[in-house]
Amino acid sequence: MKSTWQKFQVRYSSSPSSKRWIARQDRDQFVKKALSQNYRARSAFKLLELDQKYNFIKPGSVFIDCGAAPGGWSQVVSRKVLPEFDTTTEEIKDFETKLNGNLIIAVDLLTIEPIPGVNVIQGDFTHISTQQKVKELLKEREADVILSDMAPNFSGQRFIDHVKSMELCEFSLNFAERVLKSGGTFLCKFLMGESDHEFRNNLKTKFDIVRHEKPQAVRKKSTEGYFMCLGYKKNK
């Protein structure tokens, strides 16, 4: 039986650009690791590396994963805090009690195939209506961890992509300020450029620790970076 990746190769391997993309994927150690460990995206290894360094994915917590499709990061969270869900193939009975206080919410413009223990919302995170759906799922709880791996559709123009990416960062920070608990964690992807230092300075007024990270799974030539923010200073 063919894997999803093999089926993709058969369907999309005709144009030169897709051939180049497929060749790059074939050489990529993180694509291979993702396939062998059954992660939907190589980006899972970015989150795994950051969690290994900062240990912020802890059981009994509320996680919001913005820009979650196809679901690699939510898989990482689910596997760590709900390991028993990952191995079961049976229908999970008594679902609520087995969540052990964990609440994982994944949001994306695109559809996300179900992930054990993860609540999926399809919608634009920059829209109030989508954020409202997240708040409804929170049921008055505050979030321990807000993740944003949101990326704009790439225009190929570095400055434009940077600006759009910083806009998404602003939206996720704005949301975080409303639902993140004191001491909470915020992790946000951005594309480096002229204004990221401004955003970083703003983050520094709101969190005890703000680090610029570039995990190994980020491609060398990419301008992508992450702001890892720990210790949210609520009401400051």
Ligand SMILES: C[S@@+](CC[C@H](N)C(=O)[O-])C[C@H]1O[C@@H](n2cnc3c(N)ncnc32)[C@H](O)[C@@H]1O
């Ligand atoms: C790099 S991918 C995320 C990969 C994901 N972390 C994973 O591990 O599978 C970026 C995602 O951001 C989503 N995105 C971009 N803008 C968005 C928005 N305004 N609202 C919700 N999702 C958005 C895209 O649809 C895309 O799926």
